[in-house]
Amino acid sequence: MSSPIDNRPVILTGDRTTGPLHLGHYVGSLKNRVALQQSHRQFLLLADMQALTDNARDPDRIRRNVLEVAFDYLAVGIDPLATTICVQSALPALAELTVLYLNFVTVGRLERNPTIKTEIQLRGFERDIPAGFLCYPVAQAADITAFKATIVPVGEDQAPLIEQTNEIVRRLNRQVGRDVLPEAEAMIPTVGRLPGVDGKAKMSKSQGNAIPLSASPDDIRQAVRVMYTDPDHLRAADPGKVEGNVVFTYLDAFAEDKDFVEDLKAHYRRGGLGDMVVKRHLEDSLQALLAPIRERRARYAADPGYVLDVLRQGTATAKERTEATFAELRAALGLFTFT
């Protein structure tokens, strides 16, 4: 894949390894990563260090999920020959860059970061904010710049982190008097966030409203059975609402035949179409989408040695690249390098 001169734009993105990935990740990011992996030089970071910033009491879970997320990547079609998959905690240059960058950010700026403010509230940290958590945007700036990524596909909630990254980049570049680091651009998905099966705004494992990529045929059937529809649509004969009806939101996201979905919507609005029938169509689409993913995932899970090799090789490639960036910065700042 890598030719002597690789002019492809560089992508870095990743996931905290807090749990296996679900359909929301598939729609919002995984699908996009598979689509971009040939036209871009793509790095995927298994962000176990960042996961520890709010899970320091549970390192076992974070470690276990490094492999679970790697299974998910491979199962959806991330090709390790095209995309470099690497483990954050095994890349010391990321920690070194973080410490350097901390000098180019103020505590006040960190406290005002909108992403962090919301997340502190969600986690109920209030006064007892782990310092590592407050500073994770700086670590994320280290991740992005260490790879010299110019494109960072992330959810809308993460956009302030890219802004903060670029502030650090501009300060460092000003400090050394030339553009050692490139600025990065957030690539926000154009499709809306997939709601949970209960109709809540976000699909999330901790809310218990997610369909994991490893869901069994029975899990899928059950998730669709309890899925939120139009609470006022009591009889099939009545007209029903499509807006806010999760079954239709999912059909829009997953059904192959868009014309067929439009016909279903029209029929539902008119009345005469029961929830059960619509749900059966959705279940068929989801079973068809997830069956091959589940089978591939099971094959990787049965061969963790192979997957560990993928991570070992990807991490070695990433180590070289990130250490080169840190060496370049050290030289630019006039710090020592012993050879």
Ligand code: TRP
């Ligand atoms: N913050 C991202 C998340 O919560 C994970 C992540 C870590 C990341 N480092 C990154 C994303 C660098 C993009 C670029 O999922």
